[in-house]
Amino acid sequence: MRPIVLGHYDPYLVALSVVVASFGGYVALDLASHARDAGRGRNGWLGAAALALGAGIWSMHFIGMMAMRMPVPVSYDILLTALSFLLAVGVSGTGLFAVAHGGGGRATLAAAGLLTGFGIVSMHYVGMAGMRLPVPLIYDTLLVVASVVIAVAASTAALWLAFRTASPLQRLSGALVLGAAVVSMHYVGMAAASADVTAIGHAAITDAVPTGDDLGFVLSTPSLAVGTGIGTLLILSLGLLSVLIDRRRSAERAAGQEARYRSVVDTAVDPIVVIDETGTIQSFNRAAETTFGYGAEEAVGANVRILMAEPHRSAHDGYMAHFRETGERRIIGIGREVEGRRKDGSLFPLELSVAEWHDGRQRLFTGIMRDITARKAAEDALHRAKAEAERAREEALAARDNAERADMAKTKFLAAASHDLRQPVQSLFFFAHALSDRLDGHPASPLLASMSESLNGLRTLLDSLLDVSRLDAGVVTPAATEFALGPLLQRLADEYRGRAAEVGIALRHVPTDGWTRSDPALVERILRNLVENAIRYTESGRILIGCRRSGSGLRIEVLDTGIGIPEDKRDEVFVEFTQLANPERDRRKGLGLGLAIVRRLAGLLGHEVTLRSRPGRGSAFGLTVPSVAPRQVMKTCRPAAQSAAKPAANGGKGLVVVVEDDAIILLSMRTMLEEWGYEVVAAVSADEAVGTLTSLGQRPDMIVADYRLREGRTGLQAIRDIYGVCGVRVPALVLTGDTDPARIAEVQQSGHRLLHKPVAPEVLRSALTSAA
DSSP states (O other), X not given: OOOBOOOEEOHHHHHHHHHHHHHHHHHHHHHHHHHHHOSSSHXXXXXXXXHHHHHHXXXXXXXXXXXXXXXXXXXXXXXXXXXXXXXXXXXXXXXXXXXXXXXXXXXXXXXXXHHHHHHHHHHHHHHHHTXXXXXXXXXXXXXXXHHHXXXXXXXXXXXXXXXXXXXXXXXXXXXXXXXXXXXXXXXXXXXHEEBOOTTSOXXXXXXXXXXXXXXXXXXXXXXXXXXXXXXXXXXXXHHHHHHHHHHHHHHHHHHHHHHHHHHHHHHOSSOEEEEETTOBEEEEOHHHHHHHOOOHHHHTTSBGGGGBOTTHHHHHHHHHHHHHHHOOOSSBTOOEEEEEEOTTSOEEEEEEEEEEEEOSSSEXXXXXXXXXXXXXXXXXXXXXXXXXXXXXXXXXXXXXXXXXXXXXXXXXXXXXXXXXXHHHHHHHHHHHHHHHHHSTTOTTHHHHHHHHHHHHHHHHHHHHHHXXXXXHHTOOOOOOEEEEHHHHHHHHHHHHHHHHHHTTEEEEEOOOOOEEEEOHHHHHHHHHHHHHHHHHTOOSEEEEEEEEEETTEEEEEEEEOSSOOOGGGTTGGGSTTOOTTOTTOOGGGOOSOHHHHHHHHHHHHTOEEEEEEETTTEEEEXXXXXXXXXXXXXXXXXXXXXXXXXOOTTOOOOEEEEEOSOHHHHHHHHHHHHHTTOEEEEESSHHHHHHHHHHHTOOOSEEEEESBOGGGOBHHHHHHHHHHHHSSOOOEEEEEXXXXXXXXXXXXXXXXXXXXXXXXXXXXXXXXXXXX
């Protein structure tokens, strides 16, 4: 059978099919472009684009088939026709969604175009299969392959254009290309089908006309094609209208957001500049105008380099090109300090942070800047202040070191001077005591008594230096116990009453039954210093010693009617060597150490020292101590005061070894000890003492050694040498005139009793008696 063409085409319907295909392509491209830009409902708009593209392709295909005028009647199978429509919409949606969500890469586009092209071809030939003809159709293989190639190319072009058309003109151009391609595919496919209708006669053709009982429907007029085209165009117009309305709403929303954005940006106190990928300024707020000196109309459209200082100004374009090529970020999302450049060319420090964002069409960058000139100035001032503070700290440390060295030098000087002074004073004490025993009742006794009084005054001055040295050495350890204050105040009043009367001052005390817990020796030392201070600076009137309750404690007070202390000097009087009313430095008024020792001893005990004073009216010094419940004291049968009997000349009190390198002190001490009834071995060194004891063959009962001996040896070493000869530890006393804190601590740690020169004879005798 010879194949022939099925018939001829109605040119009007062909034109209608081209219009439908092109319009459908335009609507599909417009909907896809809107889906790309839409933030919300993207998949819905993609679905609408798929429906528009599929409906346009199917309608063009259906109208194109009805445009053919055939010599035989034609009917269509409803199910296959509906299937062809579903294929057109389905494959269009599959391709669009694949490209939209697959990143738009070449591999994705090629695969989606191939799938969509084969789908369209399937739609076309399923539609052709739905035609009911009295003769069989024959397909030309080459034309079928050509239709497939055209379909794949058209599909790929449609999917590529769907997400790359930005303007209506671009979409119109793309729609015409797409429409022409789809129409070409359809009519090539139609041309591939042919049939031989000469083999059947007119009667056969008439008999082959389907009746109403057939599965299909008969097209006798082109009205159905026109109706299909008009309906499709109306539906596509509704889709286009919908996207136009949504674009308008989006534009209104964008305008509102832009207005809000502008209101925020323009009222911001910091400069905000928006640039595109090329570095061109797109937005320039008012703060940026104020900071950089450019108006918005000058800055917008210019390159952002105008705001930069070198070297960033020259490197900026290269940086933007590097970012576009590699995507590598150097300052985006990272705040840093840079230099800005004003319109007048002046430079200033600013803090910059950059954020990246997209507006749907292009990539933009927002730079938020802050002029930190004031902050930099404050930081520089802070750095200068820190440097000055560091210099001041170093100077203070240097001053402290100098003060410590000076204090150490003072301590060493006092120690050396005290030692050198105590040596001759000690010998004077011993000789005076020995003479007092021998000159009892002699006309020279009053002179000796005056000399002894002077020596006592000198000893008091040296003892004050000793107290300071012991406190500096940290060897004064309080021994707290509970004791009654009444006997202590009574004893002090009795002791100082005669001395006060000699200068015309009445001294009395108020009895008390109060008890406290403290170190009685240190408390007595504090009160002695206060009483002596009151006697020195009271020319007439009276001194009162008493105790009163103060809250939960007791306050022991020494009140006088002396010269008083000005208010601005009340802290100064507690500083070492300070004497307000002794400009001539009268040694009879002390060294200015009494109140300094009072405060330091009170701090050691944890007691508070108070001072009330009125210049010209007198002063009241107080010592606040804790109060405890009184205890009952066992009465003794021995009288409260009993004078020590004078020992006999040869009372056999034992053997005392005296090691002293000062010959005068050694002689005076030997004379005094023998007067007391002791047998004495006197030596100027440990070797001499050991030799004498060895020749005697007798073990001593007591050792008295000076700390500093000849050839750099010490009394501690001498005591150890004597222990080695005796084979047993015997009681020992160490005498020293050294007030160096290190020496004091060394003797304390040895366990031997320490006595400081000049030692009063009664103190030495008491120490010998208690040690024995």
